[in-house]
Amino acid sequence: MFDLDLWREIFQSINKNRTRSLLSGFTVAFAIMLFTILFGVINGLKNSFSEAFVDDANNAIFIWSGKTSKANKGLQTGREIIFKNEDYEYLKTEFEDKVEYITARVYKNVEASFRNEKNNYTLRAVHPDHQYLERTIMQEGRYINQRDIDHKTKVVVIGRLVEEDLFLTTTPLGKYINLSGIQYKVVGVFSDDGGDNEERMIYMPVSTAQQVYGNNDHLDQINLTYQPTMSYSEAIDFGLDIERKMKHRFSVAKSDQRAIRVFNMASQTKSVNQMMTALGFIVIIVGLGTLIAGIVGISNIMIFVVKERTKEIGIRKALGSKPVSIVRMILLESILVTALSGYVGLLIGTGILEWATPVLEDNFIKDPGVSMTLVVGATFTLIIAGSLAGYLPAKRASRIKPIVALRAD
Amino acid sequence: MLKISDLHKSYPIGDSSLHVLKGINLSVESGEMVAIMGSSGSGKSTLLNIIGILDEADSGVYILDGVEIKNLTEKKAAVYRNKFLGFIFQSFNLINYKNAIENVALPLYYQGLKRKERQKKALFHLGKVGLADWADHLPSELSGGQKQRVAIARALAANPKLLLADEPTGALDTQTSYEIMAFLQQLNDEGKTLLIVTHEEDIAAMCKRVVRLRDGVILEDKNVEQVRASQYV
Numbered sequence: 001m002f003d004l005d006l007w008r009e010i011f012q013s014i015n016k017n018r019t020r021s022l023l024s025g026f027t028v029a030f031a032i033m034l035f036t037i038l039f040g041v042i043n044g045l046k047n048s049f050s051e052a053f054v055d056d057a058n059n060a061i062f063i064w065s066g067k068t069s070k071a072n073k074g075l076q077t078g079r080e081i082i083f084k085n086e087d088y089e090y091l092k093t094e095f096e097d098k099v100e101y102i103t104a105r106v107y108k109n110v111e112a113s114f115r116n117e118k119n120n121y122t123l124r125a126v127h128p129d130h131q132y133l134e135r136t137i138m139q140e141g142r143y144i145n146q147r148d149i150d151h152k153t154k155v156v157v158i159g160r161l162v163e164e165d166l167f168l169t170t171t172p173l174g175k176y177i178n179l180s181g182i183q184y185k186v187v188g189v190f191s192d193d194g195g196d197n198e199e200r201m202i203y204m205p206v207s208t209a210q211q212v213y214g215n216n217d218h219l220d221q222i223n224l225t226y227q228p229t230m231s232y233s234e235a236i237d238f239g240l241d242i243e244r245k246m247k248h249r250f251s252v253a254k255s256d257q258r259a260i261r262v263f264n265m266a267s268q269t270k271s272v273n274q275m276m277t278a279l280g281f282i283v284i285i286v287g288l289g290t291l292i293a294g295i296v297g298i299s300n301i302m303i304f305v306v307k308e309r310t311k312e313i314g315i316r317k318a319l320g321s322k323p324v325s326i327v328r329m330i331l332l333e334s335i336l337v338t339a340l341s342g343y344v345g346l347l348i349g350t351g352i353l354e355w356a357t358p359v360l361e362d363n364f365i366k367d368p369g370v371s372m373t374l375v376v377g378a379t380f381t382l383i384i385a386g387s388l389a390g391y392l393p394a395k396r397a398s399r400i401k402p403i404v405a406l407r408a409d
Numbered sequence: 410m411l412k413i414s415d416l417h418k419s420y421p422i423g424d425s426s427l428h429v430l431k432g433i434n435l436s437v438e439s440g441e442m443v444a445i446m447g448s449s450g451s452g453k454s455t456l457l458n459i460i461g462i463l464d465e466a467d468s469g470v471y472i473l474d475g476v477e478i479k480n481l482t483e484k485k486a487a488v489y490r491n492k493f494l495g496f497i498f499q500s501f502n503l504i505n506y507k508n509a510i511e512n513v514a515l516p517l518y519y520q521g522l523k524r525k526e527r528q529k530k531a532l533f534h535l536g537k538v539g540l541a542d543w544a545d546h547l548p549s550e551l552s553g554g555q556k557q558r559v560a561i562a563r564a565l566a567a568n569p570k571l572l573l574a575d576e577p578t579g580a581l582d583t584q585t586s587y588e589i590m591a592f593l594q595q596l597n598d599e600g601k602t603l604l605i606v607t608h609e610e611d612i613a614a615m616c617k618r619v620v621r622l623r624d625g626v627i628l629e630d631k632n633v634e635q636v637r638a639s640q641y642v
Contacts, residue, residue: 004524005518005524008524009518012506012507012511013506016506016507017506311502312504314502315502315503315504316504316515316519317487317490318461318463318490318496318502319490319491319496319515319516319519319563319567320487320488320490320491320492320516320519320520320567321487321519322483322484322487322488322519323483323484323487324484325519398483399483401463401464402463403458403463403464406463406498406502
């Protein structure tokens with residue numbers, strides 16, 4: 001039931017005791033403001049971290065070859081290891097249940113031209129799965145597909161910046177681009193979050209490149225992703241297993257670091273995730289700390305408020321106020337002050353964050369901010385804690401014999 | 410109106426206890442104006458607080474308006490105080506952030522009256538004590554005599570059966586004291602029952618009956634010829 005008279009009493013009490021109301025309001029506003037700012041900054045830090053590692057699939061394993069650095073099984077050092085299509089097929093079938101996506105890569109540097117524009121680009125000849133490994137985003141057209149691989153079609157998918165460089169105002173889809181003397185049909189345009197270099201890339205079916213550039217079945221690199229359901233340790237074991245089996249396949253010494261190299265994102269992802277967990281802990285500690293400071297502040301003020309109002313409580317009781325209405329009056333007043341000043345603190349906190357965003361973004365803190373739910377939750381926690389903290393002194397005050405209260409000066 | 414028999418009260422002081430009231434017997438009829446006299450420590454204020462249900466007796470019987478006051482819950486006590494009793498204190502005990510009319514209206518708020526009605530009644534009682542023009546002033550803007558008159562208006566507002574005054578003139582100069590006493594006498598003439606605690610002989614002489622306390626017992630209880638305060642004003 002809404003009791004207008006009660007609220008009138010409360011507003012009058014707040015209004016006529018400004019210092020007291022401001023003091024308690026300030027504590028709460030300050031706690032919520034700190035909470036908002038600290039949370040926002042740490043959230044920003046988290047955002048920067050996750051952004052720095054989202055370019056490629058974070059469950060990827062890269063395998064590439066080099067020259068042997070150790071003699072093994074009667075074979076000399078300096079022997080060049082070259083992956084072939086059969087190795088790609090071997091990995092695909094051997095680890096069928098653990099591999100999510102798999103692709104080979106063949107690298108070439110090409111001079112591309114369209115009409116009067118020309119430029120040098122890196123060509124990556126790949127399998128269709130490469131799209132998922134690299135997190136390539138198709139803007140127009142399609143990516144390389146299995147049909148291209150089977151028929152060795154002369155098609156390419158070009159990066160957004162290649163389109164910008166060469167095609168100017170014409171749309172590239174369906175046009176023919178000249179790569180070092182051979183015409184390829186452009187079937188797609190892509191973008192990539194990995195930066196400008198990634199967007200100056202040209203993709204081609206791996207089989208086409210093998211035929212055109214060397215007429216062999218050599219591969220420069222094999223990339224794959226493991227099933228995302230695997231744990232970090234399973235993934236790391238998987239990487240080691242691949243390395244062991246590939247070394248065995250090419251008769252490379254187990255300790256040879258150069259002939260076959262396996263880079264496993266799992267180990268990197270693990271440390272990033274650990275960092276994120278650490279940040280999460282910091283968030284919790286900071287949040288709890290500020291909240292506890294706020295709660296302690298409110299409790300102190302509530303005790304002080306009740307002490308200050310002892311005489312008034314005595315007078316009210318002498319005039320016939322019931323204990324319940326004393327408790328209600330004190331609690332509602334403190335809840336009102338807490339809620340209002342919590343809101344003010346939220347406004348100031350988000351205001352400061354907003355204002356400082358440009359400065360923060362230069363310092364590795366991206367998009368700082370807090371969710372409304374979180375701050376409202378924090379404010380409610382403060383209100384509830386404040387009420388609980390205020391309830392005991394209010395209850396005690398309501399029990400004071402009026403004669404004792406009246407004697408207090 | 411009220412009847413007290415064999416009332417005892419002691420206060421704990423450290424390990425021992427101080428026996429303040431040692432068997433008080435007193436009855437007051439409706440329309441009386443009683444002064445309770447005694448030096449400090451005689452137990453007069455304690456007696457008044459017990460009569461005012463601000464404090465509780467250890468033993469003895471206290472009947473107020475036919476109701477025995479015993480083992481009351483806080484809630485019950487609040488209702489009785491509001492319905493039966495009006496308090497006037499030495500230090501006025503006005504709420505300092507409320508203006509005169511709001512102070513007077515406070516007991517009416519606890520009676521559950523509507524705002525308009527409260528305002529009307531409060532203004533009426535302020536008018537009775539001659540302060541209708543000061544309704545919007547805060548206690549800090551009033552003189553001592555005016556404060557006490559506001560307090561009297563507040564005590565009257567709930568239309569109590571018994572008015573209790575604890576040294577009502579203790580903080581006032583002689584002239585103002587007589588003005589307040591003249592006013593209290595006028596209330597008594599209109600039929601109100603008054604109980605006044607004082608240690609001043611001239612104030613006691615303005616009542617109709619004087620009860621003298623010493624060391625927790627009643628020394629003397631006699632009716633006196635009332636000195637009218639209005640002759641000094």
